[in-house]
Amino acid sequence: MSVLIVGASAAGLSTLEALRRQGYQDPITVLGAETHLPYDRPPLSKQYLSGIWEADRTSLRPEAMLTALGADFVLGDAAVALDVERRTVHTASGRQLSADSIVLATGLRPRVLPNQPDLAGVHVLRTLDDAAALRVDLAGASRMVVVGDGVLGAEIAATARKLGLPVTMAGPQAAPLASQFGPVVAGLLAELHTAEGVELKLGTAVAGLTGVDGRVTGVELADGEVLPGDVVVVALGATPATEWLADSGLTLDNGVVCDSQCRAADGIYAAGDVARWRHDGLDALLRLENRTNATEQAACVAANILGESRSYTPIPYFWTDQFATKIQVHGIPSADAEVTVAEGAIGDRRFVTHYRRDGRTVAVLGWNMPKQTRLHREHLVHGQAVSGGSPPTALHSARHLAALEERPR
The missing domain is CATH 3.50.50.60 (FAD/NAD(P)-binding domain)
Incomplete structure (x- = not known):
């Protein structure tokens, strides 16, 4: 059995590593449109742009570690078409890469x-x-x-x-x-x-x-x-990089539409920013654009490639650093939610807030209180098992999530 990962991204690399951790030893190919080995995107707008870091520090793994994974990295060659039935990807240079399982991790294109x-x-x-x-x-x-x-x-x-x-x-x-x-x-x-x-x-x-x-x-x-x-x-904002899939027969609607196990078709999976999957607990389609999701969703995809039947039901999480302020968010906040300060004080610029809708906490936001914010994440728990053995997930309203999907992030 072989695996082809389309996208040398955080989600693509995380899929590769998860497969190897779970004992998969068969051939894996990673196809990337860029010439760079996998790198981290969050530092680009901060540490790298400011000059504090050079390009090599954005690398997700040292080259020796990537070599040890035993994958074939094909870089600088964009995917241009997918034959779902034959599980074959055609590239800009004329390559035809086939595999038993294909993971789509092509990310986003900026508007x-x-x-x-x-x-x-x-x-x-x-x-x-x-x-x-x-x-x-x-x-x-x-x-x-x-x-x-x-x-x-x-x-x-x-x-x-x-x-x-x-x-x-x-x-x-x-x-x-x-x-x-x-x-x-x-x-x-x-x-x-x-x-x-x-x-x-x-x-x-x-x-x-x-x-x-x-x-x-x-x-x-x-x-x-x-x-x-x-x-x-x-x-x-950005849009899912799905143009190359237009004639594939896959369902494309604000991303690659997948089932609850991140499967777009038989043997075809999606992970990361490009994936729009059905959240079991919500009975709604969801697409997340953040680094944490790329890693967690990749682990779920790897498990399902190896024969598990694991639904992906995360509590969304992202962070942003601006000047000396760190903001961390668990769940999905919205402008129309009721916001209350649960710890700290706004005047001190150190606080944790809860966002509540329909009588339920749907998000926790921390401003310069990272440890406390993590503890308040437990208020999102609703008793449903989360993929990967994590704590139970929050259940946001399907109506709320559907509206968020149409909003640029």
Whole structure:
């Protein structure tokens, strides 16, 4: 039996490692569109972009450890088509790679501003190469504009400001991450960024870019105001990288649609940002974009490849570091939830909040209280077993999760 993993990502590498840990010794091939061995994405907007880390520190594993896994890494060759019946992947270079089981772990593609000129100084940030190009531009920049008020946009703005660069953040929300965190916590984020010198131009849509002689000069808002900047980062979320699967016959709808065991078709699985699977406890489809999910879902996929029948039912988790603030979130918060302080104090900027909907705690958010936040995670327990032997999972409403899936993250 052989396995082909499409995507040399965190989810792809985690699948490989989980298979080997569980004693699988047959051939495994890892196909990656990038030329890099698997690396970690969260540091790209922080440690690497700031120059604290160099590229080698973003590597998920030393090359010797990857070699010891005994897999064939085929890098720099993107998948372009999948024959589900024959379980064969066709690549850009003309390769045809077949296996008994195929894992789709192709991740996301960043959104861009539509119908805009190709201007120097305009960036997205998804890959190591993206981060490297942005890092070079920041070194000679006079002012940066971040288009996007979500997690990535806020992290990039914080990193650039810590480097001493004047930064403006633009976006349609009233405050950074308002649609996820609600007005109280998002308002604190706005205060944090303002206190650190980030200029916020929020609540107005972005109309487009301005440029002179092929170089970006600013961002135009829907009300006509132009925000000057010789470097612009577009951080408007991302979409699942499924274009290459359009003729595969798989169900594609905001990701690769899978059953509760992360199976998209017989012998075909999906893991990580690209996977949209049925959560057994919710009877709803869910897709998560975070590093923790990539690792946990990969372990479930590996177990099912090896013959288990394991449903994947995680408690969602993510974190973000902005300036000296660490925010950790268990569950899925929403702007319309009731928010209460369960420990600490907002005035001290050290607290844990509970998000409640329909009489039930659906999320726990910690601000500079990592240990306590982890303990409060137990309030999400609802008595259902979680895959991988973890504690019981939270049960959020299917209606709430369905609405979240349509919102850019």
